[in-house]
Amino acid sequence: MIKNLAALENGTVTVSGWVDTVRDQKKVQFVVLRDESGAVQLVNPRTTDADGVVVADEPASTISALSQGSFVTVTGELKHDERVKLGGIEIKLASMELVTVAIPETPIAADSSLDKRMDWRFLDLRQPKQNLIFRIQTTFEHALRTYWVEHDFVELHTPKLMASASESRAELFEVEYFETKAYLAQSPQFFKQMAQSAGFGKVFEVGPAFRADPSFTSRHATEFTSVDAEISWIDSHEDVMQLHEELLVAGFAAVKAKHGDEVLALFGVEVTVPSQPFPRIPLAEAKEIVKNRGYEVPRDDDDMDPEGERQIAAYVAETYGHEFVFLTDYAASIRPFYHMRPEGDASVTNSYDLIFNGTEISTGAQREHRIDVLVEQAREKGLDPEELGGYLDFFRYGVPTHGGFGMGLARVLMLMLHQTSIREVTFLFRGPSRLEP
Amino acid sequence: MIKNLAALENGTVTVSGWVDTVRDQKKVQFVVLRDESGAVQLVNPRTTDADGVVVADEPASTISALSQGSFVTVTGELKHDERVKLGGIEIKLASMELVTVAIPETPIAADSSLDKRMDWRFLDLRQPKQNLIFRIQTTFEHALRTYWVEHDFVELHTPKLMASASESRAELFEVEYFETKAYLAQSPQFFKQMAQSAGFGKVFEVGPAFRADPSFTSRHATEFTSVDAEISWIDSHEDVMQLHEELLVAGFAAVKAKHGDEVLALFGVEVTVPSQPFPRIPLAEAKEIVKNRGYEVPRDDDDMDPEGERQIAAYVAETYGHEFVFLTDYAASIRPFYHMRPEGDASVTNSYDLIFNGTEISTGAQREHRIDVLVEQAREKGLDPEELGGYLDFFRYGVPTHGGFGMGLARVLMLMLHQTSIREVTFLFRGPSRLEP
Numbered sequence: 001m002i003k004n005l006a007a008l009e010n011g012t013v014t015v016s017g018w019v020d021t022v023r024d025q026k027k028v029q030f031v032v033l034r035d036e037s038g039a040v041q042l043v044n045p046r047t048t049d050a051d052g053v054v055v056a057d058e059p060a061s062t063i064s065a066l067s068q069g070s071f072v073t074v075t076g077e078l079k080h081d082e083r084v085k086l087g088g089i090e091i092k093l094a095s096m097e098l099v100t101v102a103i104p105e106t107p108i109a110a111d112s113s114l115d116k117r118m119d120w121r122f123l124d125l126r127q128p129k130q131n132l133i134f135r136i137q138t139t140f141e142h143a144l145r146t147y148w149v150e151h152d153f154v155e156l157h158t159p160k161l162m163a164s165a166s167e168s169r170a171e172l173f174e175v176e177y178f179e180t181k182a183y184l185a186q187s188p189q190f191f192k193q194m195a196q197s198a199g200f201g202k203v204f205e206v207g208p209a210f211r212a213d214p215s216f217t218s219r220h221a222t223e224f225t226s227v228d229a230e231i232s233w234i235d236s237h238e239d240v241m242q243l244h245e246e247l248l249v250a251g252f253a254a255v256k257a258k259h260g261d262e263v264l265a266l267f268g269v270e271v272t273v274p275s276q277p278f279p280r281i282p283l284a285e286a287k288e289i290v291k292n293r294g295y296e297v298p299r300d301d302d303d304m305d306p307e308g309e310r311q312i313a314a315y316v317a318e319t320y321g322h323e324f325v326f327l328t329d330y331a332a333s334i335r336p337f338y339h340m341r342p343e344g345d346a347s348v349t350n351s352y353d354l355i356f357n358g359t360e361i362s363t364g365a366q367r368e369h370r371i372d373v374l375v376e377q378a379r380e381k382g383l384d385p386e387e388l389g390g391y392l393d394f395f396r397y398g399v400p401t402h403g404g405f406g407m408g409l410a411r412v413l414m415l416m417l418h419q420t421s422i423r424e425v426t427f428l429f430r431g432p433s434r435l436e437p
Numbered sequence: 438m439i440k441n442l443a444a445l446e447n448g449t450v451t452v453s454g455w456v457d458t459v460r461d462q463k464k465v466q467f468v469v470l471r472d473e474s475g476a477v478q479l480v481n482p483r484t485t486d487a488d489g490v491v492v493a494d495e496p497a498s499t500i501s502a503l504s505q506g507s508f509v510t511v512t513g514e515l516k517h518d519e520r521v522k523l524g525g526i527e528i529k530l531a532s533m534e535l536v537t538v539a540i541p542e543t544p545i546a547a548d549s550s551l552d553k554r555m556d557w558r559f560l561d562l563r564q565p566k567q568n569l570i571f572r573i574q575t576t577f578e579h580a581l582r583t584y585w586v587e588h589d590f591v592e593l594h595t596p597k598l599m600a601s602a603s604e605s606r607a608e609l610f611e612v613e614y615f616e617t618k619a620y621l622a623q624s625p626q627f628f629k630q631m632a633q634s635a636g637f638g639k640v641f642e643v644g645p646a647f648r649a650d651p652s653f654t655s656r657h658a659t660e661f662t663s664v665d666a667e668i669s670w671i672d673s674h675e676d677v678m679q680l681h682e683e684l685l686v687a688g689f690a691a692v693k694a695k696h697g698d699e700v701l702a703l704f705g706v707e708v709t710v711p712s713q714p715f716p717r718i719p720l721a722e723a724k725e726i727v728k729n730r731g732y733e734v735p736r737d738d739d740d741m742d743p744e745g746e747r748q749i750a751a752y753v754a755e756t757y758g759h760e761f762v763f764l765t766d767y768a769a770s771i772r773p774f775y776h777m778r779p780e781g782d783a784s785v786t787n788s789y790d791l792i793f794n795g796t797e798i799s800t801g802a803q804r805e806h807r808i809d810v811l812v813e814q815a816r817e818k819g820l821d822p823e824e825l826g827g828y829l830d831f832f833r834y835g836v837p838t839h840g841g842f843g844m845g846l847a848r849v850l851m852l853m854l855h856q857t858s859i860r861e862v863t864f865l866f867r868g869p870s871r872l873e874p
Contacts, residue, residue: 201473
């Protein structure tokens with residue numbers, strides 16, 4: 001790999017990659033060769049005959065005809081030379097083998113629109129910035145999973161095909177399933193709770209979730225990677241928040257350690273490992289704070305809106321110097337029936353949203369585990385307990401106190417890298433009008 | 438957690454779990470309490486009044502009414518006593534708090550059919566054996582991912598919603614997608630190859646795959662967890678096989694180290710870490726070997742059949758003492774158009790199936806990266822290159838030599854634990870007639 005060249009002594013090397021740029025000058029040819037780990041300059045002084053005329057020998061002819069994006073394997077003499085801007089090394093070419101020749105005209109350029117770049121995502125992803133995003137994602141996820149495994153969590157692969165709706169009948173994709181219909185899971189919620197009743201204790205899953213959401217915002221996708229955890233024997237949503245912040249600290253610390261310098265160089269962003277505990281503000285109080293800053297949330301229900309989230313994040317940044325804030329105790333009126341409500345106050349729930357740099361990335365809660373209360377809350381929301389079917393069985397046959405969260409992976413990456421759309425940080429985005437490539 | 442009790446000194450402890458069994462005797466009550474980590478005996482000597490008559494005090498009354506599966510939190514005196522069969526400890530109860538009371542009648546018993554147990558999977562999963570399966574799965578996957586991360590692989594989350602078929606139009610689930618149709622991905626094949634053209638180098642994914650396969654065998658599901666890897670710059674499928682066996686060694690070694698004793702105790706199976714290299718036998722030779730053992734594969738094409746796979750596995754076990762065998766060089770006639778064929782022999786492919794304990798768990802191959810050869814092979818298979826659309830663009834704009842494999846996670850677990858069906862090792866099985874729970 002190219003990143004390993006700098007540590008080698010001068011001598012013969014063989015490397016493979018794709019052609020980034022070619023400068024075909026009269027006396028010398030330069031090629032910048034790239035692989036997933038970096039870039040290196042190849043140099044080929046032209047041969048001249050006795051009369052000083054340039055000879056069309058190899059690899060000179062191959063280089064002259066080289067199109068950007070072609071994949072090649074080259075052999076040559078590695079030379080350390082601090083005058084070379086690109087990493088202080090270059091390779092004087094002996095031979096070049098063409099593996100695949102790319103079409104010379106590239107359909108996208110640096111200034112292409114995001115939509116155009118998505119049409120040609122496999123070329124777009126060749127950029128070092130785009131490549132780095134997915135290395136960061138890999139590191140982040142592995143840090144979370146390592147935390148989970150070290151803390152005795154069980155990894156789940158819950159089904160994405162369901163016989164009925166998981167939470168609501170809205171925004172559900174319908175699948176032709178032999179003689180019947182199936183639906184794509186909107187979240188693993190139902191199954192994570194089942195694992196609690198099954199005595200799994202602590203579970204996690206990183207997998208796809210599907211929402212037939214026709215909106216075109218920069219934060220929504222019809223298919224996204226959901227990061228989920230659920231734990232038994234909690235006292236309240238506070239236990240879930242503690243788990244959540246420990247995971248994020250582990251994830252951000254790993255990203256900073258492995259990619260901090262690159263993120264600064266390519267994105268101009270300093271990765272900050274958040275300090276614990278993250279600030280916690282009850283939603284009602286947050287709305288007061290926002291109001292005092294001159295912003296009245298224009299909603300009839302008790303919910304926050306995106307601008308309100310940005311305002312409270314600005315307040316938290318100014319007051320606590322923190323990029324994260326838990327907004328807690330959401331009103332029962334805007335939370336699902338299975339969120340637990342605290343003893344003696346049925347108007348709020350043991351729940352939270354986690355805001356990162358002004359945008360919601362996650363919802364968590366303690367779940368109601370008492371069958372009678374659960375049925376009552378479902379009825380209050382206009383749901384027929386009969387329709388909840390097997391879900392209620394978990395509670396009838398015993399379940400511990402429990403809670404958990406679901407978090408959008410792309411949102412975390414978008415906000416970590418100060419990107420304006422999850423499209424930039426999703427390998428292949430899926431939206432109402434995009435199913436390709 | 439219960440597993441931590443044995444290391445504690447005698448004294449007051451609080452533990453939570455579900456009720457496994459109750460023995461409500463005249464003078465003393467015993468409860469076996471279970472959590473995800475183990476089981477412990479609770480003991481409660483009955484109180485008698487001055488006349489020697491048993492008093493209905495607490496927690497005695499609660500225990501008498503206790504239904505199996507109820508979740509409770511108890512406090513009492515931990516006592517080490519080697520006469521206690523269950524781990525040499527017991528807890529003399531001081532108090533018991535009921536968290537959720539289970540319905541007394543459990544719908545499944547030890548001798549229930551697999552189908553009935555699947556109906557009540559969350560109760561079925563409370564068995565220590567079932568719980569262990571998913572702890573093994575967690576350990577196995579984490580070992581694979583750790584190998585990948587340490588070797589600079591990038592983790593992918595490829596879309597499961599596609600505009601068109603990935604490999605064939607058969608066995609494809611159709612999704613209502615706003616004004617159009619989408620299809621569920623049968624494998625991440627297409628996207629893994631795209632990542633090669635994008636210069637990602639080495640990639641992996643563990644995620645769901647979907648096949649509208651109407652068959653009811655013990656090895657097939659309509660939704661399953663696929664373990665996939667793809668790597669650039671290979672010389673042949675030999676490089677893929679080497680990666681594959683290194684991963685399996687890492688996975689099996691981790692499972693043996695962490696769960697070997699439990700697997701032996703609960704499944705009667707000695708986990709064996711396979712030795713490297715795994716035996717490799719070209720398919721044509723394997724068919725000869727099987728024939729010499731007296732089994733003629735009853736197929737008109739060049740493929741192996743399940744009985745043939747068992748026969749060759751028996752041969753390998755006898756000859757090499759190995760549970761794994763790579764069958765290599767499958768005939769081009771039975772492999773997809775994108776499998777590369779070796780120089781000078783268009784009749785076979787640079788491909789393999791991996792057989793574990795007599796059953797296929799994986800298919801791997803070097804992919805054809807030369808656009809002209811690829812188009813030719815597609816035509817030969819009766820495919821219209823026009824219909825392959827964007828897939829061919831990867832090759833037109835440059836791609837390195839590459840290859841990879843896809844492996845069924847449940848099959849590995851089934852065969853590792855000598856189970857007869859993937860239903861036993863899948864959290865929630867999905868088949869032609871099963872979408873619930």
